[in-house]
Amino acid sequence: MKNLNCIFLGLIMYSGYSFAQLQPVQYKDGAQILNGFKIAPANKSVEKPGILILPAWRGIDKLSKDTADKLSKLGYYAFIADIYGEGNYPKDNNEAGNKAGFYKKNFEAYQKRINLALQQLIAAGANPNNIVVIGYCFGGTGALEAARGHLKVKGAVSFHGGLAKDHSRPTEPITAKVLVCHGADDPYESTEEVLAFQKEMRDTKADWQMIYYANAVHSFTNPESGDDNSKGAAYNEKAAKRSFEHLKLFLNEVLKK
Structure with a gap:
């Protein structure tokens, strides 16, 4: 038993975040099974602020789990959404592009999946009136769709996400x-x-800000994206750290803790 405990402790330490706190949650969209993750804040507050995390196009990944862990340490409830559902997880980038493309085109279906995850965040303990949604790449598009779809969130944060919406909307x-x-x-x-998005923000009279990071391409927050900017997607440590600091400033402004 002692050896098993040592092995378990080693696995937790090796992981880089607390498996004991990050808990799987199964929920549904009709008959479709969805598999998300929740985590409670390290230090709970009366205001119970919550963050909904929308992963990139390959689905729930290490970046989204690491982000949930960091946010829990800052005092937030967090939930990682499963957009695709069991049996529909992409096996490669080509599949990911096709599946993400479906939800970008069928934005109402995307908004529905986001809202279902939002309800799971609330069920996990977050205050329904004190929530921000954040997303990476495809998930960044989702965060903007949550704002466009008038989901009950106080803020939306997109990290290197798609900005466009159909002109007919x-x-x-x-x-x-x-x-x-x-x-x-x-x-x-x-x-x-980019200009169309900025015009949309002005036309909707949104309270918005857009921050550019020098020498950063797509997927700059993800260490698993490599470091070759010529490929169009690459990790940039400085930009990743700066953007997380900007996220913290935004959350401190928007959410009550």
């Missing part, structure tokens, strides 16, 4: 505060898309 007022953390050299967002 009406532009409606956005009440959630918006933060976009964007790689200055991201090749996947055209100048036209």
Whole structure:
């Protein structure tokens, strides 16, 4: 028994975050089984602020789990959403692109999956009136869709996410505060898309901010993206650290703790 305890402790230490606190949660969209993760804050407060985390296009990954752990240490409830569902997880980037593309096109289905995860965050203990949604890449698009879809969130944060929406969609007022953390050299967002997004924010009279990070391309927050900017997606340690600090400032402003 002593040896087993030592092995278990070693696994926790090796993981880089606390498996004991990050707990799997199974929930459903109709018959579709979804598998998310929840984590409680290290120090709970009366206001019970919550963060909904939307992963990148490959689904729940180490980055989203590490982020949940960091946020719990800062005093937030966190929930990592499963957008694709059991049996639909992409096996490679090609599949991920197709599946993410479906939800970008069918934005109402995306908003529904996000809202289902939002309800799980609330069930885990977060105050329904004190929540921010954040997302990475495809998940960054989702965070903006949560704001566009008037989901009950006080703020939406996109890290190197897709900014565009179909031009045929009406532009409606956005009440959630918006933060976009964007790689200055991201090749996947055209100048036209960036300008259209900024116009959307102005037209909706949103409370928004967009921060550019020098020498950063797509996926700059993810250490698993490599370090070759010429590939269009690469980790940038300085940009990752700066963007997380900007996230903390945003959360301190938007959420009561």
